Amino acid sequence: xxxxxxxxxxxxxxxxxxxxxxxxxxxxxxxxxxxxxxxxxxxxxxxxxxxxxxxxxxxxxxxxxxxxxxxxxxxxxxxxxxxxxxxxxxxxxxxxxxxxxxxxxxxxxxxxxxxxxxxxxxxxxxxxxxxxxxxxxxxxxxxxxxxxxxxxxxxxxxxxxxxxxxxxxxxxxxxxxxxxxxxxxxxxxxxxxxxxxxxxxxxxxxxxxxxxxxxxxxxxxxxxxxxxxxxx
Numbered sequence: 001x002x003x004x005x006x007x008x009x010x011x012x013x014x015x016x017x018x019x020x021x022x023x024x025x026x027x028x029x030x031x032x033x034x035x036x037x038x039x040x041x042x043x044x045x046x047x048x049x050x051x052x053x054x055x056x057x058x059x060x061x062x063x064x065x066x067x068x069x070x071x072x073x074x075x076x077x078x079x080x081x082x083x084x085x086x087x088x089x090x091x092x093x094x095x096x097x098x099x100x101x102x103x104x105x106x107x108x109x110x111x112x113x114x115x116x117x118x119x120x121x122x123x124x125x126x127x128x129x130x131x132x133x134x135x136x137x138x139x140x141x142x143x144x145x146x147x148x149x150x151x152x153x154x155x156x157x158x159x160x161x162x163x164x165x166x167x168x169x170x171x172x173x174x175x176x177x178x179x180x181x182x183x184x185x186x187x188x189x190x191x192x193x194x195x196x197x198x199x200x201x202x203x204x205x206x207x208x209x210x211x212x213x214x215x216x217x218x219x220x221x222x223x224x225x226x227x228x229x230x231x232x
Contacts, residue, residue: 022167024175036168037135041158045165047103047112049136049173052182053127054100054115059185065097069114077109077143084110113141131183132176135169137162 020035057063070093076084083092083102094102099115102108116124116138125138139162140148149157176182 020167022171024171026175026178031171033168033171036171037166039135039161039164039166041160042136042163042165042170044107045170046136046138046163047107049128049131049133049165049170050112050115050124050138051100051104052131052133052173052177052184053119053124054096055184056127056131057119058096063096065095065100067096068093069096069099071110071114075110075114075117077113077141078146079109079142080106081108081110082106083108109142113143116141128173131173132181133165133169133173135166136173137164139163 018035018038018040020033020038020040022031022033022036024031058065070091071083071087072091073087073089076087083094083099083106086092099108099111103111103115121138121140125136128136128138145157145163148160173182177184
């Protein structure tokens with residue numbers, strides 16, 4: 001009920017931008033929405049659905065959370081990347097689990113770009129849809145998005161249908177995940193996937209995903225008067 005009551009209290013500051021939101025009470029299913037079926041750029045929020053797609057690969061035993069991979073300097077992404085900064089220009093070894101944590105909790109561009117290169121954006125989008133995220137599409141790694149913004153500007157990025165989501169689609173994905181209706185197994189409780197500790201990644205991803213969404217909402221509302229675009 002808290003999400004529904006919170007949504008009722010949302011006030012949108014005066015702006016020339018189109019603002020969309022959807023809130024769902026995960027207990028009752030009640031929802032409130034404005035422009036919920038319109039597309040908005042996800043910005044860094046897209047890291048959460050990518051993380052869910054990776055966990056689906058874990059469920060299918062295509063990889064394990066404790067698998068170690070090596071990121072080469074040529075794979076470091078521009079923008080925010082604690083992993084790249086800590087590597088100091090050298091190759092760095094990290095587990096799949098740590099990459100997921102960096103991607104969602106630290107918004108690490110190198111981490112998300114690794115998964116997009118490995119699994120492919122179209123395949124990730126398809127998996128996200130099977131998890132309940134209709135209306136969510138992932139098309140490009142952060143590096144490509146940054147290059148496009150540098151070349152064409154933020155207004156063109158906002159108008160681009162790629163790497164967008166509808167508020168309805170993103171809220172449905174979060175709701176399915178919170179209610180364990182996404183088809184994912186309880187990661188962390190299957191001994192041959194990972195040890196029982198630390199706790200289920202699901203419990204870590206929910207608050208971090210909500211933090212990402214909230215941070216992006218404030219950022220976009222601040223940018224709206226400047227670029228006159230559309231925001232999630």
